[in-house]
Amino acid sequence: MNEIITSAISESTMDKLHILADSAKYDVACTSSGVDRKGQEGMLGNAKGCGICHSFGADGRCISLLKILMTNHCEYDCKYCINRKSNDIPRATFEPDELCQLVVEFYKRNYIEGLFLSSGVLKSPTYTMERMCEVLLMLRTKYRFNGYIHVKTIPGAGDDLLAVAGYLADRMSVNMELPTVESLKKLAPNKSFETILNPMSKIQSTISEHRLAIGKSSRMERAKGNRLLENSIFNQSRLEKKPDYYAGEEGLFIESNSIGEGIKLPTVSPRLILPGKEAVLSKADKLNRAFAPAGQSTQMIIGASDENDFNLIQTTQQLYQTYDLKRVFYSAYIPINEDSGLPSLDTPLPLLREHRLYQADFLMRYYGFRANELLSEEMPNFHTEIDPKCEWAIRHLEQFPVEVEKASYEILLRIPGIGPKSAMRIVNSRRYGHLSFESLKKMGVVLKRAHFFITCGGKQMYKTPIEQKYIFKQITSFEYKDNWKISHSNENYRQMNLFDDFGLSV
Amino acid sequence: MTVFSCADDFSAMMTCIYEAWSSRLGHDNVKLVREPIHQLELFTDYVHVEADSEKTESVVRSINQKISKGAYMWTFYASLSHEEDALDTIYRFLVLGFRYGACICQMLQNPVVMRMMELRRNVGNEAHLFVEFSRFTSINNGIYVSHIEPKNNCLISVANHFADRMISEYWIIMDDNRNLAAVHLPNEEFYIRNLTEDEATQLKMTEQFRDGFVAMWEEYFNTIAIKQRVNPVCQRNHFPEWMRKHAVEFLQSK
Structure with missing residues (x-):
């Protein structure tokens, strides 16, 4: 395997690593869980269902994956984001080979469990997603990497590219960032609820189709205890009786009929989607991988806009039920940008609030609680x-x-x-x-x-x-x-x- | 009271259990310990037991057939424990196991079973932590060497994980406390080897190797933390200081 790889690591790699890790650190999810995969001869890596953390940073957060942006150039101007267009910060872009070698070498030294690839929007969502897919494909074929990959989808990229990414990665995520239409309009003017929920729903239906095809149930596995819990949000028989059971839970944020439910991503071959890479891609068709076997996740920012906890956990519950997400992550808003629409720079981090929301999230996923048992309109905060x-x-x-x-x-x-x-x-x-x-x-x-x-x-x-x-x-x-x-x-x-x-x- | 003692390896321990059982002195009148014995007691007979493969096999077979596979897993994991009472607990556990059968692993209200579960859990948890926190150094561009210093003898468990993870690589994991090494060649089963003093000192030198990727990992590690959220207590809870001896990202400040 050594002969085909010439070193792409150069002196500037260190600087790029610094810039792009620095820009990626505000993303929350860094889990490598949800899929069990054995190692294969001639390939590098496996995956453990429980997930493996490899280190813990000074902030006490686990470092499991190489969490990095492909580029921090961005066309968008989301107010809360460090990489927004109007910020004057150093920018960099990884070469695909460079990034792949970093992943493989880190992986062999047991520093990381895989790659968490996200990106700013370079030129257009489609162009960016194409470049990201290229990295993933190279990692899976040229570098024969069999470890964990989490890819963040860029809202607005084409369905073909989403499908390619799904076949190459283990987990996909689309960031909600903000739980209501209003706050999204206010703080992320280039994004819309449609461009977020649309891919989420397509990914979900594609995942469930693939699961059914290999003889699993259409919905993701959940903690075993949930089978014993009549009241659990994942209880199959209650999910099926949608109409009357939804009627009791008012004030939901996502109107599920507004989004094309059940639409699947096209069946594609990576070779057709990424032209001009035939040499590398000829192996890709033989990859024969499951579609996003570790499911999808999302994250929401806490404290940048004025939602209450009840709104947040209701949205969370609905995401688990409607989109079958594996996890919903919360991130306490860290004031990095100054803007009239945002909390001022000296706002304390809502760490305790974030903690309470995670407690509620676990109560829903493991303990059989429902959102409306924990909070109500009269008592909207923890x-x-x-x-x-x-x-x-x-x-x-x-x-x-x-x-x-x-x-x-x-x-x-x-x-x-x-x-x-x-x-x-x-x-x-x-x-x-x-x-x-x-x-x-x-x-x-x-x-x-x-x-x-x-x-x-x-x-x-x-x-x-x-x-x-x-x-x-x-x-x-x-x-x-x-x-x-x-x-x-x-x-x-x-x-x-x-x-x-x-x-x-x- | 009769004390049966044996060396600290699985086969010797199983033989020791066999001997103590078949001595017919009564379960309350025997005690099992691993060597070395630090303090001898008065009015006690000491019997040293050597490993015997036939007796080991017969004990293992009985556990699997008369209790359960799960109970055998517990026994094996508990035998790797560094706690002094491990061997005696295994013996007491087996006495109960042969009486109650497969359900023994669930009878946690019994102090012996609870202790057994704690021993097994401790070994399993430690092995998992070293799966997470061991770091490999790349020597000669292709041989990966790692050093660990676990309290329990969990090298096999750790090596098992890497045998799957890096199936087509050359690697060695060395237990610095016990001078044991797990050696793995591409696409083959790994084996455990007792190292001589010379080999051990030579292998220990591998940690002085540094290449560009170590520096890049340190850079990444320092960059990825969010300054506004710094929380050393939380970091210590997840990654105890005694485990950081060989984790490169924590060695930089020294």
């Missing part, structure tokens, strides 16, 4: 002092205390302090003998939260009243410190110094 699950439990004290030796998996999951793993352990082990608080603790139940809500063998751990005010006060008293840490985690304190801070000299 509590700052207490997490969404505890809050739900305190509002529904009539269902507690729960006897852990008898309660169903579904009920156990609703107890604060018990998660999918510990609930499953409880369900499995109690068939063979009694449980005690000691063993519950060892099984991973967080008793400091759970003990208010459970009995074990008919007894509470301590004699505590099942009373809203009391439990709220108890829980917030020890959660206070953690919450403070999350919302202030990015601040560094140091002791004031007379000499540095007040300019004294000896």
Whole structure:
């Protein structure tokens, strides 16, 4: 394999890497999960369903993929974005060979699990997407790379190119960025809801067609526990009864009939779409890859526009149900640009809000909660002092205390302090003998939260009243410190110094 | 009390279990430990057991047939643990396993089973962390060498992952604490080798190699963090400091 590759790495590669990584860092998703693929002789790499993080940056975010832009030249002028046309920043573009070699060499050293390729809009969406597909194709054929690839689609690129990208990548994503039509118009004037939801829906129907063709179910796999949850947002029988079940959930943002549902991407051969690359592309037809086997994801910016949490989690739930997304990511808005439509530069990052939204997202994907159970029109935002699950439990004290030796998996999951793993352990082990608080603790139940809500063998751990005010006060008293840490985690304190801070000299 | 002791490898441990069982002293009157034994106890007999392949096989067969494949996986993983009570826990676990059968792996309210689960989980988790955090150095443009210093003996698990991931490459993963190396040739099965002192010192020198890609990785690593979100506590939670010894991106500041 070595003879065909001459080094494309030059002195300028380092600078390009710096510029293009710097521009890519605000993208959130960096996961390598969702697809299991064995290694093949003569190829490099495999993929693990659980995903593998390779490092953690100074901000504590995982580094799993080489998250990079192909170019940070951009025709668009989205107000919140660092790469917008009107910003004066250094710009660069990778050569396809250069980028491929970086990926392969990083991969062999176990620095990364694959490539996360995004890009600014160079010339036109179609031209940009063509260049991106070229990189992916080269990586899969010339460099025989079998690892994980996540590709961000450029809104407005042609369907043919979307299809090519899907055949070459594992996961695709289209960024929602903003959850409502109004805020999108205001902050991203060149994008529209159609250009975002249209590809999303096409990708979804193509994925499900491919899944059916190889004998899987049409919808993506979800956490196993969901099968036991009657109320889960992924519950098949409830999804099918769409009309009456949607009727109960008002105020949805995406009107699903406005977008062409069920339209599939064309079946294409990469060779026809990217002309002039025959030498490289002749192998491409033999690739025989599944279409985006790890599904698609999206991300939304939190705090740049004035949506409330209820809007956000409702949109999220609908994205999971209608478009069968694998993940929805949230990103706390970081003020980098100055603009009248944006929050001012000294706005604190809404880190705790982002944290609460992720908590809610997990409650929906793993715990069988629905958006309208967690929040409502009357109570549109999450509590700052207490997490969404505890809050739900305190509002529904009539269902507690729960006897852990008898309660169903579904009920156990609703107890604060018990998660999918510990609930499953409880369900499995109690068939063979009694449980005690000691063993519950060892099984991973967080008793400091759970003990208010459970009995074990008919007894509470301590004699505590099942009373809203009391439990709220108890829980917030020890959660206070953690919450403070999350919302202030990015601040560094140091002791004031007379000499540095007040300019004294000896 | 009789203490059965053996070397720290799987076969010896299985033989030790076989001997302790067939001694018919009663389960409460035996204790199993791995060597070296640091402190001898009074009023205790010590029996040293050597590895025996036939007895190992018979123990493994019994576990698979009379308990379950899952229980065998637990036993194997727990045997890689660095905890002192690992071997004795395995013995107690098997005693229960032969009584209750396949359901033993779910009886977590039993302290022995719970301890066994913790041992197995600890080994599995550590192996996964080293799959994530081991770094390879490229020597002579084509041989990749990695050094790890795990607490548990999880080299096999880690190497197994890379045997699939880099199936057509030459690579070596060395466990610096135990002087073991997993060696892999393109398109072949890897093997584990006990290194001599000389080989070990020579292999350790590979870490001084640096090429352009190391510098580029450091650059990438430093660039990708968002300054406004810096959070060292979160970073330490995910990537503990003791695991950073061989991760190139953390060595630059020293």
